[in-house]
Amino acid sequence: MCQAKPDPLQSALEAALPYAQPQHVPQSPAPQGSRRRRLWELDGHAFCPVVGVCLPIPLLRRLAERTLGDMTASSDYEVHCTVVTECKHRTPMAEAVQKELERRYSLVVSAAAQLKHTEALAAWWRSACANADWAGALWATLTHPRCTPALEHRVLGEAHMLQHQVGAATRADLTRLDALAHENGVLTRELAAAQHRSRNQAAEFSLRLEQQQGELMRVRAELLRTATALQLQGEQLAEQEQAAPGLRERIALTQENRQQNEQIQHLQRALQQAQQEAERLRRRTEEAETQVGQLRSAQLAEPAAPACSAAPPLCKRSVLCVGGRTASVPIYRHVIEHTGARFLHHDGGEEDNASQLDATLAAADLVICQSGCISHNAYWRVKDHCKRTGKQCVFVETPSRAALERALDAVALTAAASPRQD
Numbered sequence: 001m002c003q004a005k006p007d008p009l010q011s012a013l014e015a016a017l018p019y020a021q022p023q024h025v026p027q028s029p030a031p032q033g034s035r036r037r038r039l040w041e042l043d044g045h046a047f048c049p050v051v052g053v054c055l056p057i058p059l060l061r062r063l064a065e066r067t068l069g070d071m072t073a074s075s076d077y078e079v080h081c082t083v084v085t086e087c088k089h090r091t092p093m094a095e096a097v098q099k100e101l102e103r104r105y106s107l108v109v110s111a112a113a114q115l116k117h118t119e120a121l122a123a124w125w126r127s128a129c130a131n132a133d134w135a136g137a138l139w140a141t142l143t144h145p146r147c148t149p150a151l152e153h154r155v156l157g158e159a160h161m162l163q164h165q166v167g168a169a170t171r172a173d174l175t176r177l178d179a180l181a182h183e184n185g186v187l188t189r190e191l192a193a194a195q196h197r198s199r200n201q202a203a204e205f206s207l208r209l210e211q212q213q214g215e216l217m218r219v220r221a222e223l224l225r226t227a228t229a230l231q232l233q234g235e236q237l238a239e240q241e242q243a244a245p246g247l248r249e250r251i252a253l254t255q256e257n258r259q260q261n262e263q264i265q266h267l268q269r270a271l272q273q274a275q276q277e278a279e280r281l282r283r284r285t286e287e288a289e290t291q292v293g294q295l296r297s298a299q300l301a302e303p304a305a306p307a308c309s310a311a312p313p314l315c316k317r318s319v320l321c322v323g324g325r326t327a328s329v330p331i332y333r334h335v336i337e338h339t340g341a342r343f344l345h346h347d348g349g350e351e352d353n354a355s356q357l358d359a360t361l362a363a364a365d366l367v368i369c370q371s372g373c374i375s376h377n378a379y380w381r382v383k384d385h386c387k388r389t390g391k392q393c394v395f396v397e398t399p400s401r402a403a404l405e406r407a408l409d410a411v412a413l414t415a416a417a418s419p420r421q422d
Contacts, residue, residue: 034145035145036109036143036144036145037142037143037145037147038090038098038143039087039094039097039098039101039143040087040088040089040090040091040094040098042142042143042152043149043152043156044088045156046142046152046156047084047087047088048084049138049156049159049160049163050087050101050138050139050142051080051083051084051087051097052080052163053135053138053159053163054101054104054105054135054136054138054139055097055100055101055104057076057079057080059100060079060080060083061076061079063083063093063096063097063100064079064082064083064093066096067092067093067096068082068086068093083097101139104136105135105136105139105140107136108136108137108139108140109136109139109140109143111140112124112137112140112141112144113144115144115146116146117146118146118147118148118151120146121141121144121146121147121151122151122154124137124141125137125141125151125155125158128141129158129162134162138155138159141155142155142156284327285327287327288327314336314339314340314341314366314408314411314412314415315339315340315341316340316341316342317341317342317365317366318341318342318344318363318364318365318366319336319339319341319342319343319344319364319365319366319367319368320344320345320346320360320361320363320364320366320367320368321336321343321344321345321346321368321370321404322345322346322347322348322357322367322368322369322370322374322378322382323346323347323348323369323370323371323372323373323374323378323399324345324347324370324373324399325373325399326347328399328400328401329345331401331404332345332401332404333345335401335404335405335408336404336408339408341366344360344363344364346360346378348370348373348374348375348378348379357378357381357382358381358385361381361382361385361386361391362385364391365391366391366392366393366394366411367382367385367386367391367392367393367394368393368394368396368404368407368408369382369383369393369394369395369396370396370399371395371396371397372396372397372398372399373399392411392414394407394410394411
């Protein structure tokens, strides 16, 4: 018969997974007795997970240096491999590791010692694998008297897979740790900046507090000084009242006299202004009476003549005089009516209604505007009306008889140069 060739894929899987359960695991009878196995008595595949999982690297390095000498130049992997090789036989290194494992996991070993059957040990191992700290359960299960080769194979395979899971979780934790370290750095910088700002604000607030306290002390000192001065003045006032009875009444009378003197001065100023106004009105009245007297004298002195002989161009025409002084209106009337014209007058918005100005302008044939004694509104209304209607308008700067006569003479000369068409 030909012998079947081994499958290379199966060989590769067995090499990659040395703890995988074989298809036919020899079912050995359950161990008898209560003696626990020592480290060097375990299966050859158990040393690597036991040393790597059950003991941390710093502790493993200290045990190796204590028994094997200086291993400073060796890496963690080299230390691990050396210890695994030493533990396959009963060496000082193996005994040191055995002693450390027994000391480190004494409570777990005591708990596992209560299990009397392989099935109970297997169930206990499965429940221990659900916890994060399963290293003690691994050591206690592998060295238990009821651990069969089949259970040992399964425990080592599950430990191998747990190591993979732990490695993946470790890588994820390292990635998360890097992110957290970066975030921690950012937060640390922000915290430092916040602390710097807080210190600056605290210093600023301290300075402001010192300034406010200094200002408060100054105000208190000023208040104390004012209170002291007020108390001294009160004492002086009391002394003066005692020395001069009725001092308060005399002070009140003095203040009242001062107020009355101020009122008297105000009334005197008002009386002086009223006297000045009355004097001004009296002088204006005297001037008006003088002008009226002169006008009457001139009327009596002038010979009787036809009304239209003085200025024929104005005969029977309506002449409007806008503005002028109120006292000079009789003089304006006399001069204009002496030419044979009909006299019309409007004060330019001072006393007469401004709305009557348009009607008076419409009734006039000639407009004489006293520009120095007229409001701005009346001035522009007169000028606009004369421009629209084509009426002749003469502006007189000085409100006097001579100025009015010169304006009438200019109108007469203009009319003589260009005869009026009736």
